[in-house]
Amino acid sequence: MIPAIFFTAITVSCSSTVDVPYSVERANKLNETVMCPVCPGESIDQSQNPLALQMRDIIKDKLNQGWSDQQIKDYFVEKYGPSILLSPPRSGVSLVVWVIPPIIVVLSLLILIMAIKSMRRNKVRSDGLEQINPSPEKISEYSKTLEKIINEP
Amino acid sequence: MFVEIGYIAIGVSFALSTYISIASLVGGIKKIPELIVSARWGLYSLPFLLLVAVIALVNAFITNDFSVRYVAENSNLAMPQQYTWVALYAGNAGSLLFIAIVFSLLAVAAILSIRKSLPHSTPYALALMALVLTFFLGIICFMANPLERLPITPADGQGINPLLVHFGMFIHPPVQMTGLVSVTIPFSIAIGAMLAKRGGRDEWVDIGRIWGMISWLILTMGLLLGSWWAYTILGWGGYWAWDPVENSALMPWLAMTAFIHSIMVQKRRGMFRMWNMVIIIVAFTLSLMGMFINRGGPVPSVHSFAQSTMGWLFLMFMGVSLFGSLIAFLLRMDNLISRDKLESLLSRESMFLFQNVLFLIAAFITLWGSVFPVLAKVINGTTVTVGEPFYNVVVGPILLIILVVMGIGPFFPWRRATKSNIYRAIRVPLAAGILTAIIIIAVGIRQPLATLAFAVCGVAAAGIFNEWFRGTRTRMRKGEPVWIAFTNLITRNRPRYGGYIVHLGILMLAIGAIASSFYSTQQDITMQPGDTYEIGGYTLSYLDSYQRKYSDRDEFIGEFKVTKGNKDLGLMYPKQSFYREFRINATHAAIKSNPIEDFYIIPSEFSNNGEAIFRILLNPLVWWMWAAGPVMAIGTIFALTPQKRISVRLISKEEENKRNL
């Protein structure tokens, strides 16, 4: 109950902040997917490089002109090549990058199943203990002493 | 002259560490105690030698001895003295020396901690640590000696990279490097125990777990400090961008997280013996991979300040060590068969296994995303960028499942449980999660992913608090007052409750990350001095802007007065510094942080007439992410503090007499 209220409070407090115009939000989303060509590893959203600023302006203009997201992305790809997009396209060579993760997941789950199966099988390396068969009296005697020790404050 | 002394010290320590690895290995195999002691004593003297080299380098920095190449490349006359410490590891050669001395200290501590309890495994572990050290010292000696002289002494140095001139840089890189290299310790202990023919089963587990957790903690702190640095200095309002270097630090962390959990199963049950070996090998390999990417790997990143071709040596070393440890593993596999079988799928053991697999999946996908651009380039000649959107889609869901497992996993009893038992144990957290989701939806928020993510956090939080509450209540029934009951509960079961505290930290991290990635507000605005702007309840007035010229940089500073409601939050000074020599623009965001949200001003562009573009960000709950650091540290240390052991001797006194011969 408490966590529920807590998290709801969080979400409400978070989401009730500001209504950013839809176009701005869209532009921001787009900015996050386009890489800044001159700054290593940063999107134009992150970078404050003049070029990134220019590119952000381009995106804003194109959106105002009614371009679609895909059109804008294509525009940048044409200009700078496919590596300008932070998210690799789901076609051509880049398709591989998307295909492998599900394969990793499936393979890992297969390994998990195999590991569980082999662990469930009776193949264990015994240390000879189970060949000792203590009498029931001894068992209860030991376990009583043990219990006393464990429950000691 | 100091420089030459340091130079000799490095050479001697390389020779010494080579000797240690050989002597220790031979001593271990042939069982020659004198040789083992000799190797160990050699190890103890290594940090002193390396200290001489470090002092020589520091001295060169302080005296501005630009005849030393490394000093000339990483400092200049204008550099404030306190940045000597940063300059020490700003470049490749220096950072390697830093790694070497830190690692030699860790190795000494590790050997001291295992030599009494694992006498037969210690020589092998020592040999492995010394091998790693020899590798680092070899590179320092032959490829990147920080004490190498230049043929001609320049009048002034090139200076330090301005992005490194930040408070966070005093601690983040050393912690991160220490974290990466510290994975070697549990690795060496595990493999060392495996190589010592007799052992390799559970002998190493206690101490291996301790070192694993230490290493995990250092890695965690390194990651958090790095994010914090990125958040406050890189000035884009974020803290994590799935950049290759960030990934390279994340991957070993993921593997180590898997390790410190699965090692518990071996400790408790004598199971997962092979599994743990494989995981620690993976973690070690990934940490070398991390250093490879960090030290001049082929991937572009905001974090690579020191690029060089030596990265490839790391890659080779990684290949060799991976190959070697796998061979050793295959040869010793028979020795590592579990003591017990998995009794049930509904058990803590299988939850740990599941958790492990999830972490490894996350690690391998991250690895794949980080190396794919390189592969594509080499194989196909195409340049591809794999960035944040990819990881959000692919790794995001896995992290979410991990959170669920974190929430309910601890409620699966060891060995086996009936279905009704599991249901009983997890119904409260699950109900709390569902309730969270329902309330969030009822309030009218339509962000399905965020709702799901918060519901998952609700499950985990409810699980932890529910158990604390019930445990305390049980003790209170015995007549203990509430605080004593709670303290007794957690101090009597330190690994368990320490773990819960760490989980709580993870939860704080998750909440901050979820909130700030789903509910961050961002706006770019153009302002003239005198303008006022309102956003999210904040009123900000752009008072003035001014320029300052320094010997190495020009600063553009904006002055803001910020109020929220009637409350005056004071002045804020976002600024941009242009470092002329480096042609680098460093952005210094101004942040007002509180537990609910961060108010963040980034200067984008200043014009000469004072007009400027600013980016305003409202990042909710980011504060919690930084607060999670101390919480996780406390939890880990708490879990590590030794607890009173119930000696086997207590149970039968007559045996004690026998033993006290």
Added chain:
Amino acid sequence: MLVLIAIIMTVIPAAIILYPLIRRIGSTELLKDESSLTAELNRRWESVVAGLRTAELEMSIGNLSEEDYHWIKNTYAKETAQIMEAMELQDEEEEELMKSLELEIKKVKIESVDGKLSGDKS
């Protein structure tokens, strides 16, 4: 001067690593065996205690049903008894062995005292 320091810096580590070889320090080094049956039994014992403690705790908190609790307790009780018996057996054997080794050990102890006097940290 430089040559002198260089020599010192080489000689000291060399002396440190040669000393144990010359003085034959380290006879106590490999005496204890972490893989011995006694050590193994002690580890088993600790894991049983930990398991039982956890079971008690989880029972008191309410995470463990009556049925599972009893099963786990019985399993551990049997394991405890096995470990204890094995330890007793082991002790008897050890006692025999000890007697024959007593002389040897005394000798070793004297040596290690010797080693300590001459600066051996082990």
